[in-house]
Amino acid sequence: MEHSAQFNKSIKIVSIKSLVFSTETSTSYVEMTPLKPLSLSAFTLCMRVATELSGEREVILFAYRTREYDELNVWRELDGRLSFYLAGDGVLFSVPGLGPLESHLCVTWDSSSGASAFFMNGRKSVAKIYKKGHTTRPEGKVLLGQDPDSYVGEFDAKQSFVGEISDLNMWDYVLSDTTIKDMASGKRVTTGNIFDWESTRLHIHGAVDVVKREL
Amino acid sequence: MEHSAQFNKSIKIVSIKSLVFSTETSTSYVEMTPLKPLSLSAFTLCMRVATELSGEREVILFAYRTREYDELNVWRELDGRLSFYLAGDGVLFSVPGLGPLESHLCVTWDSSSGASAFFMNGRKSVAKIYKKGHTTRPEGKVLLGQDPDSYVGEFDAKQSFVGEISDLNMWDYVLSDTTIKDMASGKRVTTGNIFDWESTRLHIHGAVDVVKREL
């Protein structure tokens, strides 16, 4: 009994949802409702992601679109690089590719300096200066699984996400490198103030399975 | 003196058995006796495994068969992917291949959601939905080293295991990701309630060496 109590104390288990996109479709996606408007002059976006997609294939990882614009898209590019786009041309990073074993992925951006970076399993990429002074527009939709070419619609199966996404959190500021490293190694040090995966509501459309996993 | 005692306390050495299958045969295998019947609606199966087999070669990693059915088989497929089969068609995972350096391998499955995944050295694969609602049948035999095409018999050397297997544990529930990561990094946080490698009885048939190793 005491041993068991000891055991439960030292390993705190957190149960979270995980999204499984099993097949390539132009119809399956998940919409997420943010805790505050996405009028952002800085952000940190993190997720755990695994995919068996390989070869020359674009993969959408996160899409935020208002009626008129793609406000914030995160992609794996055709050549395997990771990128994000704020309303126009994007910025690409030669970060070793996503793969079939789960990666902890973050992207950070700060409008005041334009500094942006990817973090793969806690390791930071080269910083790149991108869209200094820009602010994203609020009142759009956040989708996982598909890239909308209009306001929630016109999906292209060849850009869809296939694999598993979980533990997506988003903040309206830039987290410290140490905090990101701690999260990558499994410590639950903070949850997002725009998206908090443990409490966020997921609106499932099409063939997306929601499974539970224990971290 | 005190320093030494301190040292011994912090590094606990566990001595376990390890199975060495030195050559390709259709006759060598090890039978394991479970602690409870394998009537499973969920499981976690872990082992440490190394093999110099390479190229296009099926390799059986774990076989549980009742008189009529292959209930649970774990394979490395011809193309290097890992897979498992519950009484019929299986589910395949593009997990980087087993090799000559020892890997810590786990597979998890939960009937209620159908969620299944492989873990390679603590890193989780894409989850896949498989055999939701299924339960395995009890009163079969568990074999390592050979795939029985009948109830313990009709072995095919070209599917046999060659290499080393140790520290195989099995649970009738799904362990948390953190627990699996801890085991992969060498922490002895829990042992199986179906197979507990430190106490399990091994019935050796043919040319299988049992060696001791210290973890």
Added chain:
Amino acid sequence: MEHSAQFNKSIKIVSIKSLVFSTETSTSYVEMTPLKPLSLSAFTLCMRVATELSGEREVILFAYRTREYDELNVWRELDGRLSFYLAGDGVLFSVPGLGPLESHLCVTWDSSSGASAFFMNGRKSVAKIYKKGHTTRPEGKVLLGQDPDSYVGEFDAKQSFVGEISDLNMWDYVLSDTTIKDMASGKRVTTGNIFDWESTRLHIHGAVDVVKREL
């Protein structure tokens, strides 16, 4: 409130500058002012560095030159090896290459034994004996980003640094392996007595962005 205080206490955040060299130039560089003259019979030089440069390309990582001599240059060589040069022929180390995800890099040298080594993310290279009895000359200039072929001038774009450098510290003695390992894993155990990145003055020339990052 208390939770927040707790949180801030356990994760001490250090804010530092980071240098981003976005494009290949023969004009952009940063000059650093040392805290004491670089008349050195031993040193440890550490930095965090990431670069997307790949293929056959020399990359200057650190240059200290007096009017007449290249006193201390650290390079990535054409073939990817790391090296340093003390006024003449250098010493090369087959250390796995710098890349697009940030590495913590140190180089140590001690004149009395001639022992020198690189450390990549806390892992030590083979030691090599180099320039026993040598001392570097003081009163030169320290540059990041370019290799001067004269006293601050004659830069070659094909040797320039492109990427990000931060957290550069230098000591006039050899740090212990454990201290270097601790720094690589993010602990702020010591800062340099020749260059202390948290307080050093950076003189920017050309297109170098200075961004803030939180460790």
